Amino acid sequence: MGQKCCTDRKDAGSSGGGSKDKQPDLSSRKSVAGGGYDNKKRAISIGYHSKGDDSEKFDKAFETNDLKAFVELLASQQAIESFDERMHPWAEDPKTVGALAGTQLAILASAAEQAEGNKQIKDDIRKAGAIPPLVDFLKSDQNDRVQTAVVALSFLTADCRDNVVAAYEAGALELMLKLVDSKVAGERAAAATTLRNICMEDDVYRKKFVELGGIQALVNQLDTTPDPSLNHADVQLEAVLNLQDMVETEDGQTIEEYAKLAVKAGAIPKLQELEKSEDKEVVTSAQEVLEALQAYA
Structure with a gap:
């Protein structure tokens, strides 16, 4: 549908x-509120400052585009000190390497929406195991994790049935529905359209x-x-x-x-x-x- x-x-x-x-x-159908990443710039580098093993793991995963490594890093709570520039118009900048890994997955998924993008990347992200932990981000008391998940899932569920099924089975529908009354306009809109993506796949x-x-x-x-x-x-x-x-x-x-x-x-x-x-x-x-x-x- x-x-x-x-x-x-x-x-x-x-x-x-x-x-x-x-x-x-x-x-x-992707949310107008889900975008905002400068994909060409992000493909070159993400300017952030953090010290610890997880940031080193992220940098290595970034260099090799290792999706499984990004997924493994989603659980990281290693703090990020700062960014060289704001990453998204309305979503909070990641405060941990875990949220940063989720943001990178969102950037990769958003690039798939472009004409020159790798359409297979959405399936690859799912196969790497990203969707259940991203849905779990929606339960977090950390706003950056919640908003990272909303943006990522808005792209991952657009025109990708297998991703929709995975998100629904992980409980995304109920969790996203709680966010459509968010005080953040972009979060409300992206959550609503992600819900639309889910609902249109199955009556x-x-x-x-x-x-x-x-x-x-x-x-x-x-x-x-x-x-x-x-x-x-x-x-x-x-x-x-x-x-x-x-x-x-x-x-x-x-x-x-x-x-x-x-x-x-x-x-x-x-x-x-x-x-x-x-x-x-x-x-x-x-x-x-x-x-x-x-x-x-």
Whole structure:
């Protein structure tokens, strides 16, 4: 299953004819809030300062691109003193070598989204055993570990069924759902789209998400406050598309049960407000979802 990503939808444009005209698409959906790494620069070096055996192990793994070594380092609590520059627009810089190893995995996964990227790397990261410990990061009381995992999993679950299955079986759905009310806008948006990636792979996953109150969580994201680290129109568009994907089948048919839940959660007035946006794609997408939901108001 899968619909167009935020960028694909903006590039393709829309006729405004409603969701019934929407064509299924096999392209990936990655969070607009999940990006931010300068992959060309990170491919050369990561400027950080730390003393100890684990930093030496990280440097060696970095030189050889040793995925298994990065995974083994995820458990490291060796402190990082500082970075030469900020690594991500909204996620905290890693404070330990373990979080840094997770960040490197996220960078590698994000590079796979680019035209020249190694598409196999996402599978390789899973095979190296990264997904369960990254999901465990979501349980941490260390914000840098949580945010590293959110960013990494947003890339790893995009258009990669085996990774989605591994993340779901590790408990990512329940843990990610707790983060969609985060005070950090990027974390909220990336968590929501990771959840969308998971739910679109299996109706069982989507049903579980809905049972846990996921529709309300997605509706809540339709009217979030702008954040200077993110393009607000892109965040709004992604929030609308996430809700649309959740209440429609792959061929654009509205799922009555989920549509009614969205209406009950207050989606209609929020979508009507989004119709006032200055961004054409936000307006068009909001109108499509509104048209689908109004039959159940």
